[in-house]
Amino acid sequence: MSTNPTDVPPLDRRYLDPNRFVDWEDDAVLAYAHEAGGEGDARAVAVRLCRDVRDRLRYTPWEVGLTPDAYRASEVVRRDYQRGGHCIDKALLLAAAARARGIGSRLHFATVRNHVGTARLEQMLGTDLLVYHGYTELWIDGRWVAATPAFNRQLCEKLGVSVLEFDGVNDSVFQAYDREKGRFMEYITDHGTDAGVPFDDMLAAWREHYPLFTDRWPKPGDVAD
Numbered sequence: 001m002s003t004n005p006t007d008v009p010p011l012d013r014r015y016l017d018p019n020r021f022v023d024w025e026d027d028a029v030l031a032y033a034h035e036a037g038g039e040g041d042a043r044a045v046a047v048r049l050c051r052d053v054r055d056r057l058r059y060t061p062w063e064v065g066l067t068p069d070a071y072r073a074s075e076v077v078r079r080d081y082q083r084g085g086h087c088i089d090k091a092l093l094l095a096a097a098a099r100a101r102g103i104g105s106r107l108h109f110a111t112v113r114n115h116v117g118t119a120r121l122e123q124m125l126g127t128d129l130l131v132y133h134g135y136t137e138l139w140i141d142g143r144w145v146a147a148t149p150a151f152n153r154q155l156c157e158k159l160g161v162s163v164l165e166f167d168g169v170n171d172s173v174f175q176a177y178d179r180e181k182g183r184f185m186e187y188i189t190d191h192g193t194d195a196g197v198p199f200d201d202m203l204a205a206w207r208e209h210y211p212l213f214t215d216r217w218p219k220p221g222d223v224a225d
Helices: 027-037 043-055 073-078 089-102 121-124 152-161 199-209
Strands: 105-114 129-140 143-147 185-194
Touching: 027 043, 027 089, 043 089, 043 129, 043 143, 043 152, 043 185, 073 089, 089 105, 089 129, 105 199, 129 185, 129 199
Parallel strands: none
Antiparallel strands: 105 129, 105 185, 129 143
């Protein structure tokens, strides 16, 4: 066996194979991955996929499922893009589209504090923490690179935040500051990575950290402006 320190170990099949959540063998996911990813090497395809997921699917913190079946890439890709999705929906779609193109992927979860544009959700959930915020990690050139497709361009412009770009080389995790150098987002707790969605752990964390959480996720009309 080679002892060359530059040798890259084989990627665990969990990050290439389909599973209950990252169901990339679905026809709609396959079609999307090839249409949005275009041609080129893994890095070029990954960059295009991340940009397309970011801007095509509108970000919303209100479109949150409370059953495991709600967390399937095939469900996300079939929905009306104006209906939108939250960060995990978008991370799932990117992870599935990447695997459909032969690029290893996994999801990374963290609790973050978002300082901009969340007053209504904070009022409903009783905290300024966003628990189990999700983003994607892609296996490119033998290493994991973080890609965050959550916040679409239109939303960033509305909030006065620079669009989070992904170049396939450097981690793209979050905008720490808005354009006026005010704090935008900070990471509080790292929950690690998963080949799919750790649904039971995620739901338990929501129940623990959201004192006003019920078995129904809030909708915009539940809270007065």
